[in-house]
Amino acid sequence: MTTDNINAPEKTLPEFKAALHAKCPKCHTGNMFANSMYGFSGQKMYTNCPYCNFQFEVEPGYFYVAMFVSYGMNIIEMLTFAIGTFMLTHSESPWLYVGILFAVTFILSPFNYRYSRIMLLYWLTPNLHFDPERAKKPWAER
Numbered sequence: 001m002t003t004d005n006i007n008a009p010e011k012t013l014p015e016f017k018a019a020l021h022a023k024c025p026k027c028h029t030g031n032m033f034a035n036s037m038y039g040f041s042g043q044k045m046y047t048n049c050p051y052c053n054f055q056f057e058v059e060p061g062y063f064y065v066a067m068f069v070s071y072g073m074n075i076i077e078m079l080t081f082a083i084g085t086f087m088l089t090h091s092e093s094p095w096l097y098v099g100i101l102f103a104v105t106f107i108l109s110p111f112n113y114r115y116s117r118i119m120l121l122y123w124l125t126p127n128l129h130f131d132p133e134r135a136k137k138p139w140a141e142r
């Protein structure tokens, strides 16, 4: 575990910015992920927020739901790139589309993995809201 974000922030991030930067949905301060999105060490998500100790997986198997979010994201990305490819090339070769869509799915998978969980926690989980009290002090000092 790294020691980032152990000091209280001067100002917490607004919701959209916090989501974009993969911050904890409860305190908007601690990081949800331990490493960068595109790296050779794979994706590592903290089990608890390093700042406020909020448990990200709110119940066992909770992130299975993120699979459906990721599915929806994939559909949108594939449609966008398929239509874009058609508009740019007017090709009728199925292999061009298969190749491009495979590449897109592969390249965007770390992005989908990360943002499907973020979207699930920020906007698709009822009763999970930003708590300004949690942002005031790191949990270890409370």
Ligand SMILES: [Zn+2]
Residues within 6 Å of the ligand: 024, 025, 026, 027, 028, 029, 030, 049, 050, 051, 052, 053, 054, 134
């Ligand atoms: Zn937190």
